[in-house]
Amino acid sequence: MATTRDFGEWLQDYARQRPDFAEALLREGIDALLDGEVDVGRSLLRDYIKGTIGFEKLGKAIGVQPKSLIRMFGPRGNPQAKNIFSVISYLRKLVGQAKKAA
Template identity: 50%
Template sequence: MALTRDFKETVLARIQADPRYGDALLNEGIECMLAGDVDTGKAILRDYIKATLGFAKLGAETGASPKSLMRMFSAGGNPQARNLFAVIGHLQTQSGVTLHVTAHRNARKRQSHTLP
């Protein structure tokens, strides 16, 4: 489902009014990707990029084509890890936010099997 223009303008206004919201959006987009929900992560990062520096400026600052970046974060886009990490690194620098990955072991119930 496509987002309405009103929603996109709301995200832009919220980020401009509260930079911490933008930081949270950046964090959430990357967390979604790390959790395996790449499509949601790309959508969140796409909105974040549009609301902050924009694809034209991001392209100029990273040396990538703005159209290529837009495709990369589109619903059908399949970014290469090198390009994705370059963009994420730049977004961290641009925003002043440093993200860290922390490993957590999921507590899974161990199934006990008894031999007959």
């Protein structure tokens, strides 16, 4: 019997295995935010974070409590521009560092 997996779990696993996919996920999340699709953008960024760095490490890196980040990117999250741009800036730097190391 086949077991079913939650789409979010599959997406996170795939992002871990495929850095190019993870980078595209980040880019799509940012583009969605800039296009005014805030809910879609937050959801994509949440999946990206969960599939790559995780909320614990991200929180330590940018000085924000992980629980605050989880709420910020949750379905009812309402992040301030300052907070969301600090997250995006840090994530983009990580992608750049990963490319240099590869």
